[in-house]
Amino acid sequence: QIVEDRLKAMVPPGKSVEMMNFAVSDYSTLESLYQLEQDVLKFSPDVVMLVAHGGERNRVANKMALRIHHGHPLTFDYLNRLKRELVLVDGAAYSDCVRSLRPHGKDILQWAYLEMAHICKNASAKPVWVFLPTMRRVGAENHGPMEKLAASAGFTTVILNEPYGGTDPETLKITETNYHPNGRGHAFIAESLLQALMSHPEILGFPLKTR
Numbered sequence: 001q002i003v004e005d006r007l008k009a010m011v012p013p014g015k016s017v018e019m020m021n022f023a024v025s026d027y028s029t030l031e032s033l034y035q036l037e038q039d040v041l042k043f044s045p046d047v048v049m050l051v052a053h054g055g056e057r058n059r060v061a062n063k064m065a066l067r068i069h070h071g072h073p074l075t076f077d078y079l080n081r082l083k084r085e086l087v088l089v090d091g092a093a094y095s096d097c098v099r100s101l102r103p104h105g106k107d108i109l110q111w112a113y114l115e116m117a118h119i120c121k122n123a124s125a126k127p128v129w130v131f132l133p134t135m136r137r138v139g140a141e142n143h144g145p146m147e148k149l150a151a152s153a154g155f156t157t158v159i160l161n162e163p164y165g166g167t168d169p170e171t172l173k174i175t176e177t178n179y180h181p182n183g184r185g186h187a188f189i190a191e192s193l194l195q196a197l198m199s200h201p202e203i204l205g206f207p208l209k210t211r
Helices: 002-008 029-038 056-070 077-085 094-122 144-153 183-199
Strands: 047-052 126-131 156-159
Touching: 002 183, 029 047, 029 056, 029 094, 047 094, 047 144, 056 077, 056 094, 056 144, 077 094, 094 126, 094 144, 126 144, 144 156
Parallel strands: 047 126, 126 156
Antiparallel strands: none
16 A cells, blocks of 8 residues: 555556555465465556565475475476476375475476466556565575576566665564564565556556656
8 A cells, every 4th residue: 555655646547556465474376376366466457566585496395395285286287397307196195295396396397487477467457576574584595596487588677775764673573573574664665565566667667756
């Protein structure tokens, strides 16, 4: 809501903007891909932003391992083929699934990015990959390999280098033990994203007013 309200005041005459947030805590790119197909495209977006954090190669492997362990369907043909190739069966020990899948994390992530970009472009939506470092690892997360995968898949890539304004993350977490951003933290992220959109007018297709 913060970003949308600010954007509405910055768009040029004759243009309009509406933002919808489909983010779900702890979703990996795999869940986001399914969500894109099932939910997001119903609203005919012009731009689809995928927000990424560090460690996504391991995260997608872990999430796939968890679904196999619990016997849940994998939905996508590529994931089912990989499951068969690695001789993984429903109900297998989670640790065994993780051990088998982690070496394929990069391939899984690359496939997911390619699928998302293809789906977006078929729906005439611009795919945008936004790297947002988590508060626990600001300045320590290596986005380079993931950014290359996203760019090669067809995403416009944006890096939010200072999304928390240099503020101590301890003052921005939602609780003492939960490092999800609080309201002030989200305000910093919103400002960082706005600055990125101003620097990349090709994302929205028009420049934003600065005053």
